[in-house]
C-alpha cells in the first residue's frame with residue numbers, strides 16, 4: 001500500500017513510518033520541519049518538505065491512505081499562543097481532508113490525545129468519558145475528532161482517531177527530541193546525561209501510593225503497531241475512536257527510580273509545588289483498542305521503555 005505520513009520527521013510519525021516501511025508499504029513523509037528533523041525521516045521513505053495545508057499539491061489517487069501526525073503539540077505554548085494551535089491543527093486538517101476528498105483518498109488515521117478528556121471523573125478513562133479539554137491543544141484535537149466524524153458521515157471517509165496517552169521509548173535511531181522538552185522520561189534522561197542538574201517533582205501529596213502523579217506510558221513501537229492495525233480496521237463512513245495506553249500507571253517517582261536503575265546515574269530530584277491542572281492519575285482503558293483493532297501492547301515494561309529511550313538519547317548526545 002502507499003501511504004502519506006504527515007509529520008513523519010517528528011517523534012511518533014518517524015517511528016510509525018519506519019514500521020510501515022518494515023511491513024512492506026510505500027511511504028511519503030510530508031513535513032515542514034517546524035519541530036521535526038530531516039534525519040528523522042526513515043530510510044526508504046520519500047521526503048517532501050512542505051505543509052499539510054498544501055497537501056493537495058502532492059496527494060493523488062495513487063495513495064491508499066493518510067496517517068496524520070503533523071500538529072503543534074506543546075500544551076504550555078497552546079495556552080500562550082492558542083491561535084497558532086487553531087490555525088495549524090484545525091486549519092491544517094481542514095485542508096488535508098479537502099485534499100483527500102479531491103484525490104479520492106478515503107482512509108485516515110489521526111493522532112488524537114488523552115488531552116481531549118481533561119480532568120477525568122474516573123479512571124481508567126474510557127472513550128465514552130466526557131471530553132472537557134483544559135487547554136487549547138486538547139481543544140484543537142477534539143475539534144479535529146469532531147471534524148473527522150462529520151467527514152466520515154457526509155463523505156464516506158474510513159477513519160480512526162487514536163487517543164495517545166504518554167508516548168515513550170524509541171525505535172532504534174528514531175526517538176523523542178522535542179524543544180522545549182516537556183515529557184518526563186526524556187527530561188529525566190537529560191539529568192542522567194548531565195544536561196540538567198535535577199528533575200523537578202511537581203507535588204508529592206497526591207492521593208497516589210507514593211504521592212506523585214501517575215501516568216500511562218505507552219511504548220512508541222506498540223503505538224505504531226496500533227496504527228498499522230487501524231489502517232485495516234477502518235470502514236467507509238465510520239469513525240473509530242480508541243485510546244492507546246497500557247492501562248497501567250507509573251508514578252513520577254517510579255519513572256525516576258527506573259531511570260536510576262537503567263542508567264546507573266543518581267538523578268537528583270527537586271521538590272516543586274503542584275502544577276495547576278495536573279490530575280493525580282491519568283490511565284487509559286485500552287479495552288476498545290484490544291477489541292476493535294485486535295491490538296495488544298507488547299512492550300509495557302517500564303524498564304524496557306526507559307532503556308530504549310536511553311539508548312536513543314545517548315545516540316543523539318554523541
Ligand SMILES: NC(=O)c1ccc[n+]([C@@H]2O[C@H](COP(=O)([O-])OP(=O)(O)OC[C@H]3O[C@@H](n4cnc5c(N)ncnc54)[C@H](O)[C@@H]3O)[C@@H](O)[C@H]2O)c1
Nearest residue numbers: 007010011012032033034035036051052070071073111167
Ligand atoms: N508525543 C506524545 O506523547 C503525544 C501524545 C498524544 C498525542 N500526540 C500527537 O501525536 C502527533 C505527533 O507528536 P510528536 O510527539 O511526534 O510531535 P513532533 O513535534 O515530534 O512531530 C510533529 C511533526 O509535525 C510536523 N508539522 C507540524 N505542523 C506541520 C504542518 N502544518 N505541516 C507539515 N508538518 C508539520 C513537525 O515538523 C514535526 O515533524 C501530534 O499530532 C501530537 O499531538 C503525541
